[in-house]
Amino acid sequence: MGTFKLGYIGAGFIAKFQMKALQSVRGIDLVGVTALKGAEELAASARSNGVGDCKVYPSILELCNHCDAVAVFAPNFARIEIVEQILEAVKAGAPLKGVICEKPLGRTVAEAKRLVELGKAMKLPTAYFENQIHMKAITAQLAQLAPQQRSMGPFMLARAAEEHAGPHEGWFWDPTKQGGGVLCDMACHCIAACWYVLTPLGKPVDFLQPVSVTADTALLKWGQPQWRKRLLDKMGVDYGKVPAEDFATGLVTFRNPENGQLVRGQFTSSWMYDKQGLRLSMDALGPGYAFELNSLQTPLQIFIGDEAADAVADAETALEKSTASRGLLAIEPNEADLYGYTDEHIDACRAFAAGKDAKLNWAYGLEVTKLCQAAYMAAERGKTLDLTCPQVQKDLDGYVSLIAQGRGGEILFGKRL
Numbered sequence: 001m002g003t004f005k006l007g008y009i010g011a012g013f014i015a016k017f018q019m020k021a022l023q024s025v026r027g028i029d030l031v032g033v034t035a036l037k038g039a040e041e042l043a044a045s046a047r048s049n050g051v052g053d054c055k056v057y058p059s060i061l062e063l064c065n066h067c068d069a070v071a072v073f074a075p076n077f078a079r080i081e082i083v084e085q086i087l088e089a090v091k092a093g094a095p096l097k098g099v100i101c102e103k104p105l106g107r108t109v110a111e112a113k114r115l116v117e118l119g120k121a122m123k124l125p126t127a128y129f130e131n132q133i134h135m136k137a138i139t140a141q142l143a144q145l146a147p148q149q150r151s152m153g154p155f156m157l158a159r160a161a162e163e164h165a166g167p168h169e170g171w172f173w174d175p176t177k178q179g180g181g182v183l184c185d186m187a188c189h190c191i192a193a194c195w196y197v198l199t200p201l202g203k204p205v206d207f208l209q210p211v212s213v214t215a216d217t218a219l220l221k222w223g224q225p226q227w228r229k230r231l232l233d234k235m236g237v238d239y240g241k242v243p244a245e246d247f248a249t250g251l252v253t254f255r256n257p258e259n260g261q262l263v264r265g266q267f268t269s270s271w272m273y274d275k276q277g278l279r280l281s282m283d284a285l286g287p288g289y290a291f292e293l294n295s296l297q298t299p300l301q302i303f304i305g306d307e308a309a310d311a312v313a314d315a316e317t318a319l320e321k322s323t324a325s326r327g328l329l330a331i332e333p334n335e336a337d338l339y340g341y342t343d344e345h346i347d348a349c350r351a352f353a354a355g356k357d358a359k360l361n362w363a364y365g366l367e368v369t370k371l372c373q374a375a376y377m378a379a380e381r382g383k384t385l386d387l388t389c390p391q392v393q394k395d396l397d398g399y400v401s402l403i404a405q406g407r408g409g410e411i412l413f414g415k416r417l
């Protein structure tokens with residue numbers, strides 16, 4: 001394929017990270033960016049890193065007119081308004097071949113359904129960016145264990161956790177803007193990763209049918225008075241009034257529609273992981289075989305003593321959400337690649353160039369949103385949710401969790417034991 005021209009909408013944390021991933025990709029240029037803040041800096045950085053002759057555009061319409069595809073890297077609360085503008089641009093003749101959207105597709109099932117509708121109205125291929133499914137470690141374990149899967153049967157239990165010490169911007173912490181707390185923000189990765197790993201080789205990503213969800217949400221650290229104050233001072237969000245969960249865990253049961261076998265995915269996410277920085281951990285067990293992954297077990301460690309600590313510029317260049325700048329530090333030499341950002345770009349742009357959806361499309365993103373919202377509902381109701389029940393599916397369509405409504409105190413404070 002010739003050089004594929006990509007544009008970013010949003011120039012914050014993830015746009016910068018994704019731009020780093022593009023440094024390792026051939027055939028895709030970042031040619032434009034539009035954002036409320038940070039676009040000039042991102043464009044300059046893209047140009048100086050050889051990622052493309054990136055220009056700043058004043059509007060989504062202008063950006064769409066100069067790209068083969070655009071990626072929505074803006075906050076969750078701006079998704080619909082942004083994708084509506086992309087649709088307008090397409091209707092006005094913008095030559096797009098596809099549209100990418102970061103996780104989560106929606107803050108509610110209704111929002112994710114609206115995104116899918118808008119995607120259909122654009123009549124364009126879509127990509128839902130769930131990076132963990134594209135991690136090279138996941139691809140490699142699947143390839144390595146393919147003979148075992150074939151002879152012994154697929155994985156039966158997958159466990160995935162994503163944890164760090166808390167997000168970098170106030171809107172993530174505000175459940176009415178973000179869509180909830182850590183479950184909406186990070187358990188979407190874990191649920192998708194479990195579903196994918198459990199899927200028998202060669203079957204589509206939505207082959208296994210989710211049949212039930214059980215979950216628990218809790219506010220373990222950031223609801224304590226001293227941490228609430230820290231959050232209010234630093235991020236302007238008051239967890240005394242509008243709390244969100246900083247810990248979520250649960251189980252999703254999936255059914256193999258061909259043989260009825262039930263398999264389970266166990267997810268855990270937290271914003272109270274006060275260790276070195278972001279940790280992704282996953283493992284899965286098949287009959288007679290297994291894999292295990294821990295993103296903090298790095299091939300590189302450095303040591304910075306107290307006397308030398310003043311010289312540390314930015315610990316986050318070493319590790320996402322880094323919490324320390326001295327002592328023995330874990331370094332990830334190529335985080336963007338480790339987390340799957342490189343491969344998700346390649347997958348999406350190659351698919352769009354061929355006129356197809358990416359491996360994960362927006363319809364898939366909607367299913368992941370449904371599972372996350374089902375987890376909130378299960379935690380609120382204090383029981384396992386039967387996803388095969390038509391009434392539960394109907395309830396999910398109009399559901400906004402108490403936490404996302406700003407009424408998290410009703411479930412997170414003085415919660416039943």
Ligand SMILES: NC(=O)c1ccc[n+]([C@@H]2O[C@H](COP(=O)([O-])OP(=O)(O)OC[C@H]3O[C@@H](n4cnc5c(N)ncnc54)[C@H](O)[C@@H]3O)[C@@H](O)[C@H]2O)c1
Nearest residue numbers: 010011012013014035036037073074075076078102103169
């Ligand atoms: N895959 C991952 O691991 C991962 C990691 C971080 C964030 N994300 C997702 O990426 C998205 C963005 O997160 P972030 O951390 O970059 O946020 P951020 O707040 O750091 O940056 C948001 C950017 O979007 C811009 N923006 C806001 N409203 C806009 C609008 N209406 N039009 C155009 N630009 C607008 C802002 O000016 C800023 O440049 C979120 O949906 C988040 O869930 C994914």
